[in-house]
Amino acid sequence: GQNIDQPTEMTATEGAIVQINCTYQTSGFNGLFWYQQHAGEAPTFLSYNVLDGLEEKGRFSSFLSRSKGYSYLLLKELQMKDSASYLCAVRDLDDYKLSFGAGTTVTVRA
Amino acid sequence: DTAVSQTPKYLVTQMGNDKSIKCEQNLGHDTMYWYKQDSKKFLKIMFSYNNKELIINETVPNRFSPKSPDKAHLNLHINSLELGDSAVYFCASSQETTGGNEQFFGPGTRLTVL
Numbered sequence: 268g269q270n271i272d273q274p275t276e277m278t279a280t281e282g283a284i285v286q287i288n289c290t291y292q293t294s295g296f297n298g299l300f301w302y303q304q305h306a307g308e309a310p311t312f313l314s315y316n317v318l319d320g321l322e323e324k325g326r327f328s329s330f331l332s333r334s335k336g337y338s339y340l341l342l343k344e345l346q347m348k349d350s351a352s353y354l355c356a357v358r359d360l361d362d363y364k365l366s367f368g369a370g371t372t373v374t375v376r377a
Numbered sequence: 378d379t380a381v382s383q384t385p386k387y388l389v390t391q392m393g394n395d396k397s398i399k400c401e402q403n404l405g406h407d408t409m410y411w412y413k414q415d416s417k418k419f420l421k422i423m424f425s426y427n428n429k430e431l432i433i434n435e436t437v438p439n440r441f442s443p444k445s446p447d448k449a450h451l452n453l454h455i456n457s458l459e460l461g462d463s464a465v466y467f468c469a470s471s472q473e474t475t476g477g478n479e480q481f482f483g484p485g486t487r488l489t490v491l
């Protein structure tokens with residue numbers, strides 16, 4: 268099974284940077300995903316890491332360290348529209364199952 | 378041209394009733410999923426089908442029965458609805474054999490059991 272931990276809430280100012288950490292303990296690992304979910308909407312895919320290192324995609328970057336069971340999502344130049352829940356999800360080795368963390372609610376203030 | 382669609386978007390019903398939620402994807406994906414998101418926003422896998430074959434069946438009451446008539450559709454039927462079934466149910470799809478594996482989610486069905 269998977270045990271995935273991420274902070275419940277974070278608050279930051281418009282234009283700032285926020286880093287959301289995710290730690291996991293797994294029986295098998297085949298990649299880590301980050302999803303964004305606005306209130307009342309569906310989760311949307313942000314990033315995927317399967318090898319160690321940093322993946323950059325515009326204002327969003329995601330980092331993975333498999334030996335430490337650790338990932339972070341970095342949001343730069345925060346905008347009001349980035350206020351949302353950010354979900355860390357780990358993929359099983361043996362099947363296609365994604366196990367999600369409880370999500371981190373990010374609030375961006377003016 | 379919605380990628381993953383679900384019907385209905387909202388469903389309000391009485392305890393003990395039977396209801397169905399339908400899901401369709403037009404992405405040509407080979408794998409489809411049902412998730413339940415409870416009031417604490419925790420998203421949990423229920424079922425997954427790959428090429429119409431059940432591959433993930435989590436610990437879900439047998440009142441829940443998925444059905445995949447073809448690769449593009451995965452429906453969820455719920456018998457004898459209980460108060461605790463109230464949640465948002467998301468359908469998702471992905472291309473597992475040749476694709477990037479990311480899952481695309483439908484808009485969700487908000488089920489309220491009274």
